[in-house]
Amino acid sequence: MTQDELxxxxxxxAIQYVEEGTIVGxxxxxxxxxxxxxxxxxxxxIEGAVAxxxxxxxxxxxxxxxxxDLNAVDDIPVYVDGADETDPNL
Structure with a gap:
């Protein structure tokens, strides 16, 4: 697989972790x-997202x-972002 395919x-x-009716980060x-x-x-x-x-x-x-707006949201059950680096010791 290419980097983009990965x-x-x-x-x-990650979509499987998004719950119906929630706001996603x-x-x-x-x-x-x-x-x-x-x-x-x-x-x-979904209700929407915080960017x-x-x-x-x-x-x-x-x-x-x-x-x-992040300040208008009480709960963000899921936040999805990329990872630039990983460390197996963390």
Missing amino acids: KQAVARA VGTGSTANYFIDFLAQMKGR SSEATRKRLEHHGIPVF
Whole structure:
């Protein structure tokens, strides 16, 4: 698999953790962008999302996903972002 295919697979797998009727936290970057694309397919089943950046907010809004200000949200059960580095000792 290519790097992009791996990122798409991770984003697709993360969708299973999104619960109906919730607000989802979304990070920034290519993996988060793939996640947003998959999230758009279920946008009618979530309340919306909180974006970590202006770029993420714009992509969410482009897909018709409502974006909430972090300070206006009490609970974010799932936050999805990419990982630039991992450490097996953490």
